[in-house]
Amino acid sequence: MKKVFKYGDNKMKILQDDYRDKVYGCWAGKCLGGAIGMPFEGVPYQPELRTENINVQDVPNDDLELQLVWLVELELHGLKLTSNHLATCWLEHIKHGCDEYSIAIRNLRRGIMPPVSGQYDNFFHDGMGCAIRSEIWAAAFPGRPDAAGYFAAIDAVVDHWGDGVWAEVFLAMAESQLFITGNIAGSLEFAMAQLPNDSRLHQWLAIVFELHGQGLDAEAAKAIILRRLYHHNFADCVMNLGFITFALLWGEYDFIKTVLLAINCGRDTDCTAATCGAFLGIAGGSKAIPADLLNRMSPTLKLGETIGQIPDLPRTLPELIDRTVALQERLEAGIEASAYPKYCPSEPVNPAKFDKAQWLILDESKHDIAAIKERLLSSGACPEELKQYVVTSYGLHLDLSAYADSANTLNLFTFLEVEHPDAERDEIMVSATADVGMTLWFDRVRMLNHHSRQLALPSFHRAEGGAAFHYPLQHGDRRLVHIKLYSCLAPLRCTLMFGNKFNDHLDGFNLSI
Numbered sequence: 001m002k003k004v005f006k007y008g009d010n011k012m013k014i015l016q017d018d019y020r021d022k023v024y025g026c027w028a029g030k031c032l033g034g035a036i037g038m039p040f041e042g043v044p045y046q047p048e049l050r051t052e053n054i055n056v057q058d059v060p061n062d063d064l065e066l067q068l069v070w071l072v073e074l075e076l077h078g079l080k081l082t083s084n085h086l087a088t089c090w091l092e093h094i095k096h097g098c099d100e101y102s103i104a105i106r107n108l109r110r111g112i113m114p115p116v117s118g119q120y121d122n123f124f125h126d127g128m129g130c131a132i133r134s135e136i137w138a139a140a141f142p143g144r145p146d147a148a149g150y151f152a153a154i155d156a157v158v159d160h161w162g163d164g165v166w167a168e169v170f171l172a173m174a175e176s177q178l179f180i181t182g183n184i185a186g187s188l189e190f191a192m193a194q195l196p197n198d199s200r201l202h203q204w205l206a207i208v209f210e211l212h213g214q215g216l217d218a219e220a221a222k223a224i225i226l227r228r229l230y231h232h233n234f235a236d237c238v239m240n241l242g243f244i245t246f247a248l249l250w251g252e253y254d255f256i257k258t259v260l261l262a263i264n265c266g267r268d269t270d271c272t273a274a275t276c277g278a279f280l281g282i283a284g285g286s287k288a289i290p291a292d293l294l295n296r297m298s299p300t301l302k303l304g305e306t307i308g309q310i311p312d313l314p315r316t317l318p319e320l321i322d323r324t325v326a327l328q329e330r331l332e333a334g335i336e337a338s339a340y341p342k343y344c345p346s347e348p349v350n351p352a353k354f355d356k357a358q359w360l361i362l363d364e365s366k367h368d369i370a371a372i373k374e375r376l377l378s379s380g381a382c383p384e385e386l387k388q389y390v391v392t393s394y395g396l397h398l399d400l401s402a403y404a405d406s407a408n409t410l411n412l413f414t415f416l417e418v419e420h421p422d423a424e425r426d427e428i429m430v431s432a433t434a435d436v437g438m439t440l441w442f443d444r445v446r447m448l449n450h451h452s453r454q455l456a457l458p459s460f461h462r463a464e465g466g467a468a469f470h471y472p473l474q475h476g477d478r479r480l481v482h483i484k485l486y487s488c489l490a491p492l493r494c495t496l497m498f499g500n501k502f503n504d505h506l507d508g509f510n511l512s513i
Helices: 016-040 062-080 083-093 100-109 135-140 145-156 163-181 184-192 200-213 218-228 237-250 255-263 269-288 291-295 317-334 369-379 384-389
Strands: 004-007 012-015 357-363 390-393 397-399 410-418 429-434 438-442 445-450 466-470 478-485 493-499 509-512
Touching: 012 016, 016 062, 016 135, 016 163, 016 255, 016 269, 016 291, 016 317, 062 083, 062 135, 062 269, 062 317, 083 100, 083 145, 135 145, 135 163, 135 269, 135 317, 145 163, 163 184, 163 200, 163 237, 163 269, 184 200, 184 237, 184 269, 200 218, 200 237, 218 237, 237 255, 237 269, 255 269, 357 369, 357 384, 369 410, 369 478, 384 390, 429 438, 429 445, 429 478, 445 466, 478 493, 493 509
Parallel strands: 357 509
Antiparallel strands: 004 012, 357 390, 357 410, 397 493, 410 478, 410 509, 429 466, 429 493, 438 445, 438 478
């Protein structure tokens, strides 16, 4: 006898066999969409990929990897899973990461726990890093979008905040609803109704729905969406969820058409295509995915080096499906009948005065910069008469908006002292970025001259508005840092940070004057 899931009074139901096939479609669609979109990840243009040029690569899929880890955590903790459980997992198993992952790991290692770990000093808190982890919560709680959203938020706050959290909640709730209804547009509309009206995510998604309601064709809608939803960070979750929603609404349940619509918007293409693939797999099961694509999939899950070392993870697609189905059956037996509470974001806080830095900030039109620099180099200290221009900042990012004027050129000075005991001379990564043109010197050596006028992305592996580069530093080194910023416009932030070859932020690189 086939088992039927029934949730609430809305008479939504799904057969056990259908559920298993939808789980298969979910994970297969996630993998295939991500593989098709991966070659174009981060591109600032529209790829114009066509069906005949699709290439499915058997490479690690970071859109799937962490969900395998969360599957294990759900198996261990069940409905008692908390953000702290996931934070502990990050600390024990997920040693390295980029952007918001790197910041969250840094915060956790300092004892800053969720939800502050995802908010504090996190330039990338609106990134795609947790939105891509939504399917595990939907598959674990089909037809219970309240539960899917609740656990998605528990996950998201570890490394995100604001719209970054809402993005995962939105996708998890839509996908959970979709398991039961099979209606993509209706599930998306349902999930969007759960978002705060004043959130950027709700406002930008509303643009996409409005264009769809007007009956525009895909190309006309795409042109408007690309113009109105653009963000300089290619991994911005709000922009990319706009692309996902566009592709799903105009894709007409056709796997190839939908995935290509997402990819050909550009930006975070592996993530947008992977999420679209998962949606279609949930809506239609394995039949939603072209058979020739399914036949090109390897049953073995390709994992990155770090994730691959974690014990007890599913290693094949059949095992992942089996364990997802078994997990759902176990959770269903104990799930609360009453609705889980909606995510309620906390106010931003500054938990501690980390990363204290001192900068001497001088307007070039008012000071003899060359002479002052020589005095700093010769004396190793700030002249007494200039101490009135020294500013103390906290965190990685120096906000210079109060000093910005389109007519002025700012010169920033500080002394870098390396106190990190294990700094390896040839493996230190320096990232220097600003929202305006900049030149950087260490002592008298010019290290960077960047005038692209891109808005800053303070990252080690994809720095914009500056650059990231290797520089030999070791314990005990001292350098005069000189940063020159041109035609300064507000808002203006400048970031100088130090890491290693794994993109980890390193402590013990002190800036003072």
